[in-house]
Amino acid sequence: MSQDTLLASLEVMHRIRETEETISRLRLSEDIVGSVHLCNGQEAIYTGAVRALDLGRDAVFPTYRGHGWAIACGVPPEAVLAELLGRASGISGGRGGSAYFTAPGYGMYGENSIVGAGAPIACGAALAGRFDGSGRVALASFGEGAMNQGAVHEAMNFAAAMTLPVIFLVENNTYSELTPTRDVVRNDQFFRRASAYGMAGVRFDGNDPDAVRDAVADAVERCRNGAGPVLLEAMTQRIVGHYIGDVQHYRPAGELDAAIAAEPIARAERMARAAGVGDTELAALRQRVVDEVDRAAQAALSAPLADPATVEEHVYA
Amino acid sequence: MSQDTLLASLEVMHRIRETEETISRLRLSEDIVGSVHLCNGQEAIYTGAVRALDLGRDAVFPTYRGHGWAIACGVPPEAVLAELLGRASGISGGRGGSAYFTAPGYGMYGENSIVGAGAPIACGAALAGRFDGSGRVALASFGEGAMNQGAVHEAMNFAAAMTLPVIFLVENNTYSELTPTRDVVRNDQFFRRASAYGMAGVRFDGNDPDAVRDAVADAVERCRNGAGPVLLEAMTQRIVGHYIGDVQHYRPAGELDAAIAAEPIARAERMARAAGVGDTELAALRQRVVDEVDRAAQAALSAPLADPATVEEHVYA
Amino acid sequence: MPEIIEKTLSYAESVNAALSRALEERPETLLFGEDVAIPGGVFGVTKGLRRKFGERVFDTPISESAILGGAVGSAMFGRRPIVEIMWADFALVAFDQIVNQAANVRYVSRGALAAPLTVRTQQGNAPGACAQHSQSLEALFAHIPGIRVCMPTTNQDAYDLLLSAIWSDDPTIVIENRTLYHGAKQPVRIGGPVQAVGGVGLRRSGSDLTVVTWGAMQHRVLAAAERAAAEGIDAEVIDARWIRPLDLDSILASVQRTGRLLVVHEAHTTGGVGAEVVSRVVESGVQLTSPPVRIGALETRIPAAVQLAARVLPGDEDILGAIRRVAHDVPAGRVEAMPAGAR
Amino acid sequence: MPEIIEKTLSYAESVNAALSRALEERPETLLFGEDVAIPGGVFGVTKGLRRKFGERVFDTPISESAILGGAVGSAMFGRRPIVEIMWADFALVAFDQIVNQAANVRYVSRGALAAPLTVRTQQGNAPGACAQHSQSLEALFAHIPGIRVCMPTTNQDAYDLLLSAIWSDDPTIVIENRTLYHGAKQPVRIGGPVQAVGGVGLRRSGSDLTVVTWGAMQHRVLAAAERAAAEGIDAEVIDARWIRPLDLDSILASVQRTGRLLVVHEAHTTGGVGAEVVSRVVESGVQLTSPPVRIGALETRIPAAVQLAARVLPGDEDILGAIRRVAHDVPAGRVEAMPAGAR
């Protein structure tokens, strides 16, 4: 992996992290209200995966924890922040909020706040690709807890049976909200479930953007070659609460510290240093992103609120 | 296996078959109306399984194709026939009909007409057993097509995660209604899906009541020992249509003939003959059951219809 | 747009003709569901379409969430999926995909995406059918903004409304009825312009009271209306075939003339769409000469035995009785007969 | 039966107290759902119960069908499960288990089996919540014979109604509201006899019009009623806290006195339970001085931004306007403002 790629990934991950940190501040100041799910610690997944996709035709279907996906897909932080702030300039004009915005112009076909519901929809996107000649690959991303939801099961079998080009990407952060997922399954190696559907299943380090990129690129290739769906399991940890305000009393002592030591930005910076990148350069890179997101926040905060007179638009055609 | 056991199984299978044949005739004469799903060809499953259960405490949860389960559990043919005939003496007083009657007094806790819906309910029965000291094992039975239904997936994971004493018994007759199930899955060896949940999975000849009995007995033992759920896959064929009137144009040439050659009653009679049972004895056995079911049909037909004045009873406590 | 020709078709054949036309004229249509392709549907409604249209018509696993989700997703990407949910009762295993997914696509994306999908399903009681295969659930669908719902009853409507649904850019639920599929053949106009969504069908003109109904129940309503006519009660019968959007104006125009309103549907009375019709009418301020009446299924589960189900569902006598009651303002009838506990 | 004592509790604490009492007094109760046990619930409502009652309280996978099916099955076998569906919106992934399973158990077995289960859920909009976490879905549950539905709003009701539901031998849906959980503490009578299912709460006596409402919306209704009082309009406010069975008699008694009816709920107007209330009242033949009015959410999806959602849901001004309209028979208002297409 080249140093350029490493720094490019680092920049995307910083952009995600800084956006999340900004959202967190704006949530605590109550400029943003309501339930917000941050993805701190999971940035390498989005960053690596998007590098392997062709967003001109491929389609990503994330969950409520989707800010990072949006940024990795290229949605400007301002459009994300404005969305959470209920501005007209929000990526969904304030209709979606933190947990349900969509950015089809960027290949990001919607967060989904119903656990697992995006998986069958991604199958539909892949199905459409069979007829529109696009060669589209659909990537449905969800947490490991979603693996116990019926809709995900149906989607996996459907995709496998129909040899649809779908990548099921499990972001295994080991928690289903406040419950350790290993407590509600017998076998928490979720990639092994792939064989039930006759799919390939692969587990890898989800904190390493290159490992993610490689796994997704392999899966994309299989999909484009008509070999059908793939189940990917990216091992990671969230280093924040499930929602803002979650004090994480459920995490065993030391777990969070270990997760913070292994988190993808720190990891990437270590690798960059090992590859000879200087602290100054790394600090400058980060500062550039901090400034960018800061400007985005200012712009979002000063944008006009979405207009209540428009709430009845777009219900029907 | 003793000759007694063989003949006992044969008798039960005859009772099921004769009841189904009687139902078929009554359906064609329009004494019985509506959609009826017969289980001809699958009798060994019910017969073998019930031999391994203790219906004083165990609970069976079949599907709409449940007449055979009821008979094997000991429900008198008359009560089944009367149910389909809408009589007051029907096992559910005409409330359930062919596809949704229940016989809790016999350990048969209801057919279910929603594919897969019985599986989570069986988990609940097993869960109750954890607290009532019964040592109950719950057996959910359903077709292989149901394996693609979300509720079944959720039930399997739930049972495995909670180490519940549930036997998931797949009656693999290779068809989902009129569609070959292999066309809508990638891997039609359903017992292999067990590993996704950390369960044991076993496939066996579902036309051999002893093979079924052995498999279910093993599963019951695992369950009672607290080892948790088991997935069983009984290979069989239905030798009738999905519903009465189904002409089975979808079956490839020869398949039905092969299925008829392998069907459990013919098979059991072959074995009995090989073990020295004479044709006369076999014919007498069958005739006894034919007469029994015939009397049951007469009784059911002459019983009073369920009273419409009672339709509003038992909606609420 | 094919020229209009008249064919003599059953309800099932009318549905098939509409599907065939849609698949023919609109290459973006897909047709999928359980048993719909190679077997041609468990009721034979989709016969021949797989052979004619190849892999745009396909069979699925028994996975309603995948079917409906597959419809939502493919509709977002330019396809126009038509999916079958074999019984409306089965939609409940995957209701999320309709209410939380399909209904939101256009709204949240502010029109950048759409979900022009059609769900064909069928519902209601048929002889011997159990409680899990007998419900009339239009009220559940009709409560959801973003969703369109229709219930074709005539063979012509089976053709017309389905095409309107498929042509519509909104997620639309077409609720058919299996007891109608193989009924009498009737002349059906095939071809011609596809009608916009909405509107009622006037099934009988009359001046004494307005009976609003929909679904297979209207055959009983029409029979009862004829019997009432013999008694000198002249009932107007309106088929509110589009449940959402409901054509209130047409209903109001009739009620304004008759001053009396009866709503008859097969669904359970409590929380049924009849309540919406009655409420809209009385909210309008129109003067009623007698209190409006709703007739629907009794507040019980639907039993399998024919004579039991017949007691639960509105029968000819019940409907005739209600017509008399509304026409003559008789303060008695089935609605009051509900046990208090079941309300 | 524990003695009655009064405690000062929040809504969440009142729910917790009811659960604690049920688990204490009725050894056959179970409590399970996502995050309810060791974490104590995502809203902290079930805190401490796992510690107190051990393995009768447990966490589940994210599997609503398994949760509800597990409740149905265990209830059939003598347990009295209390399960949590975190948001009513999520019930739609497993609606089958309520409508097609729980509702039928007693009926099909003619009372040999029962499904005495309680589903605790919560619903409605809260600041910033998206369309998939904001719906008010009581109408979907209330349409189903065999199911009971209540919506406690006061802290006392949060305690009382939940106990009635748990004690009831029927499957009962208790719809709470997360915006109420951590609101003001109030004196709550704990202990004493568990009330039978049913009945309304009279929240304000008045003589000019009857406002029927339920759920968190009634706080706005009460505020609007006070403002109306300042204008000389004396509104009676009835909390129809049991949606099924609906206590029509109490509502009718009030409407008989006031001659005017307004229904206010957070759910969408079309097909909402308001339609049932209006229909029952007008069917009764009671004389109304002005047409009844319903106020509910506009016929749109619920947007996340606070100022947008505020426009969609009935606000204080909307309610006050409707009170004025009903009281003075003003022929204008929000209901007519619905775009025709959305009806």
Ligand SMILES: Cc1ncc(C[n+]2csc(CCOP(=O)(O)OP(=O)(O)O)c2C)c(N)n1
């Ligand atoms: C059908 C459904 N059930 C429950 C929830 C509530 N819920 C939101 S997030 C979540 C946990 C999901 O865990 P996981 O899939 O591992 O994803 P993570 O949040 O860890 O990214 C739950 C239970 C929901 N949104 N939808």
Ligand SMILES: Cc1ncc(C[n+]2csc(CCOP(=O)(O)OP(=O)(O)O)c2C)c(N)n1
């Ligand atoms: C949720 C649901 N979807 C669809 C159906 C319609 N249906 C009834 S039986 C059946 C086929 C089931 O196949 P399988 O599970 O293999 O059982 P078999 O009928 O072969 O015994 C289908 C699709 C249903 N009853 N419930």
Ligand SMILES: [Mg+2]
């Ligand atoms: Mg997780």
Ligand SMILES: [Mg+2]
């Ligand atoms: Mg089968």
